[in-house]
Amino acid sequence: MSVNIQLSEGEAAVLEGRMGSKGQRMALEIVLEAARILGAERLVPIKSAHIDGCLYHGASGTLFCERLVELGAQTTVPATTNVGALNLLKPAQSRLSGEARKMAFRLMVAHERLGCVPSWTCAPYQAGARPGLGAQVAWGESNAVAFCNSVLGARTNRYGDFLDIACAIAGRAPYYGLHVAENRHATMLLDLSDIPADWQQDEVFFPVLGALIGRLAGARVCAVKGIQGAPGEDQLKALCAGAASTGAVGLVHLIGITPEAPDQATAFGGRPARDVRVITPRMMIEAKRDLSRADTGHIDAVALGSPHFSSDECRALLAMARDTPFKVPVYVCLGRHSMIDLERDNTSRALEALGVVFVLDTCVVVTPILPDHPGVLMTNSAKFAHYAKGNTGYDPVFGSLHDCVASAQAGRVVGSRGGW
Amino acid sequence: MRWQGEVLCEGRAKGEVLRIDAPLSFWGGVDPATSRVVLAGHPQYGVLIKGKIVVLHELIGSSSSSAVLLELIYRDVSPLALILGQRDAILPMGVVVARQMGWSTPPVLLVPDPQFASGVVLSIDRDGGIST
Numbered sequence: 001m002s003v004n005i006q007l008s009e010g011e012a013a014v015l016e017g018r019m020g021s022k023g024q025r026m027a028l029e030i031v032l033e034a035a036r037i038l039g040a041e042r043l044v045p046i047k048s049a050h051i052d053g054c055l056y057h058g059a060s061g062t063l064f065c066e067r068l069v070e071l072g073a074q075t076t077v078p079a080t081t082n083v084g085a086l087n088l089l090k091p092a093q094s095r096l097s098g099e100a101r102k103m104a105f106r107l108m109v110a111h112e113r114l115g116c117v118p119s120w121t122c123a124p125y126q127a128g129a130r131p132g133l134g135a136q137v138a139w140g141e142s143n144a145v146a147f148c149n150s151v152l153g154a155r156t157n158r159y160g161d162f163l164d165i166a167c168a169i170a171g172r173a174p175y176y177g178l179h180v181a182e183n184r185h186a187t188m189l190l191d192l193s194d195i196p197a198d199w200q201q202d203e204v205f206f207p208v209l210g211a212l213i214g215r216l217a218g219a220r221v222c223a224v225k226g227i228q229g230a231p232g233e234d235q236l237k238a239l240c241a242g243a244a245s246t247g248a249v250g251l252v253h254l255i256g257i258t259p260e261a262p263d264q265a266t267a268f269g270g271r272p273a274r275d276v277r278v279i280t281p282r283m284m285i286e287a288k289r290d291l292s293r294a295d296t297g298h299i300d301a302v303a304l305g306s307p308h309f310s311s312d313e314c315r316a317l318l319a320m321a322r323d324t325p326f327k328v329p330v331y332v333c334l335g336r337h338s339m340i341d342l343e344r345d346n347t348s349r350a351l352e353a354l355g356v357v358f359v360l361d362t363c364v365v366v367t368p369i370l371p372d373h374p375g376v377l378m379t380n381s382a383k384f385a386h387y388a389k390g391n392t393g394y395d396p397v398f399g400s401l402h403d404c405v406a407s408a409q410a411g412r413v414v415g416s417r418g419g420w
Numbered sequence: 421m422r423w424q425g426e427v428l429c430e431g432r433a434k435g436e437v438l439r440i441d442a443p444l445s446f447w448g449g450v451d452p453a454t455s456r457v458v459l460a461g462h463p464q465y466g467v468l469i470k471g472k473i474v475v476l477h478e479l480i481g482s483s484s485s486s487a488v489l490l491e492l493i494y495r496d497v498s499p500l501a502l503i504l505g506q507r508d509a510i511l512p513m514g515v516v517v518a519r520q521m522g523w524s525t526p527p528v529l530l531v532p533d534p535q536f537a538s539g540v541v542l543s544i545d546r547d548g549g550i551s552t
Binding site: 026029030033034037038039052053055057058059060061063064067140142158159160161162163390391 | 428429447448452482483484485486487488490491493494495507509510512513514516517518520521
């Protein structure tokens with residue numbers, strides 16, 4: 001195998017069994033197979049990994065991870081875990097059946113035994129995993145990949161099941177795609193000049209723009225011209241998550257904002273922007289409308305936190321609620337890193353008193369938590385809106401956080417609908 | 421007739437082609453327990469992919485498709501072989517891991533713009549040769 005790939009001395013030693021465990025050898029063989037299949041000429045050492053493979057899809061994945069454990073494999077770089085299928089602090093919250101529950105739990109445990117950092121979050125960048133500009137890493141989970149490349153300027157492809165953990169153990173990834181500097185230049189320009197400036201102040205602007213970017217860019221690297229001010233991290237998170245849900249977006253440059261795009265020329269590597277698309281108000285309106293599949297007045301639940309809600313967003317939710325309780329359950333999905341913060345000043349208790357159900361370590365679209373009689377689910381997340389119907393059966397209604405709060409308090413859709 | 425594919429995962433197979441006529445993500449699109457296509461509205465909705473030489477022109481969607489293919493192999497309901505129209509590592513990773521686990525695995529070939537119709541019987545050899 002791997003006849004065309006240049007091996008370093010250390011890699012050769014692991015493959016020949018002169019160095020490392022059998023599990024490390026198995027992981028390196030998997031990474032080399034991926035490199036061969038993708039046409040990479042060598043591997044690149046990585047500084048960190050984010051592991052998406054801890055979400056349960058079947059017994060075979062658990063058996064694979066446990067085999068790595070038995071063979072003595074250990075991660076050799078810091079490797080945070082994405083969401084699993086269970087809230088480990090409240091396992092009964094998920095309605096997974098007996099055998100699946102057991103294997104889903106074993107899968108999460110196996111990742112801990114491989115030396116992963118048990119962060120169980122799809123927003124590892126909130127939990128302190130923030131590789132620097134130009135750092136080579138191997139990250140999974142589409143929103144985290146887009147954030148890592150675009151906002152942090154670290155370099156990763158879109159890693160997925162098995163290859164992510166294999167890279168974390170081998171400490172290496174196939175050198176191709178977005179690991180290579182010249183592949184990171186934009187090839188498409190999205191121009192916001194025709195969008196009224198005040199639209200950018202709207203809470204839904206960034207998730208909707210993200211969803212539109214995904215549709216237009218697909219797997220291409222694009223650059224967006226015309227973002228004003230300095231968007232906050234939660235806004236950038238929402239944009240990346242939207243783009244990575246509707247398209248295979250791994251990297252989007254926001255000119256004047258993200259680190260590899262101080263100006264248009266740099267974003268395009270000095271080449272002219274040949275494919276230019278002007279975003280029209282109509283395109284934004286349609287992209288927003290496409291995120292809703294229900295138009296009834298009634299809602300059954302609200303889901304927030306895809307990607308995981310930050311503590312800032314939780315505090316904003318509490319402030320907007322103004323002590324008025326919710327008539328339908330409001331599921332807030334978040335990581336333990338945020339929960340610790342919210343417990344300190346009693347924000348979590350105050351939100352629970354209003355009717356918030358906290359979902360830690362996982363989220364409501366990847367494991368059965370919502371009541372098993374699908375109805376209408378309101379959300380401010382483009383990603384939840386995109387996946388809700390297929391994964392949960394619920395019809396999504398998309399709106400701002402203000403709209404979600406007002407609707408949860410009324411038990412029906414209310415808010416600023418009909419604006420742009 | 422004879423064609424040459426690029427070997428992404430080595431193996432031999434002989435069987436009937438099942439051509440997938442619209443993009444399909446295995447995750448969310450194929451039931452890992454039965455191999456049935458479960459994506460509503462898909463041209464192959466309801467069809468079992470087990471025991472077929474599955475031809476996929478265009479790959480989309482989740483990187484968890486590797487996990488679904490591994491599960492199909494583990495449950496012995498996998499396709500006989502996969503012919504991909506585009507270079508991609510996601511489905512091949514399911515095969516690479518299955519081989520590491522010692523399970524019997526289907527070959528995966530890359531054939532740009534594969535023109536094989538459903539129902540045709542093909543033989544695939546270890547070097548990526550395809551013949552009727």
